[in-house]
Amino acid sequence: xxxxxxxxxxxxxxxxxxxxxxxxxxxxxxxxxxxxxxxxxxxxxxxxxxxxxxxxxxxxxxxxxxxxxxxxxxxxxxxxxxxxxxxxxx
Numbered sequence: 815x816x817x818x819x820x821x822x823x824x825x826x827x828x829x830x831x832x833x834x835x836x837x838x839x840x841x842x843x844x845x846x847x848x849x850x851x852x853x854x855x856x857x858x859x860x861x862x863x864x865x866x867x868x869x870x871x872x873x874x875x876x877x878x879x880x881x882x883x884x885x886x887x888x889x890x891x892x893x894x895x896x897x898x899x900x901x902x903x904x
Contacts, residue, residue, distance in 0.1 A: 833895020
């Protein structure tokens, strides 16, 4: 048996699952935060979130931007996990 090859395959499988889970959680946050996963709808929503002046409603703008940051971070974890880059490279 090729023990090293089996161990490497298990490591790759584990790292891909980390990426899958990060991407899935990010997608769930998108759906529950913006009630859509349609990119054309999300672009319009995000343009309104970013273009709102802070003097109108700081709490809503901060919440939306925090949600966008969390979603972007989770998608980044997904990309890094799927492509086995530095942070998830074994």
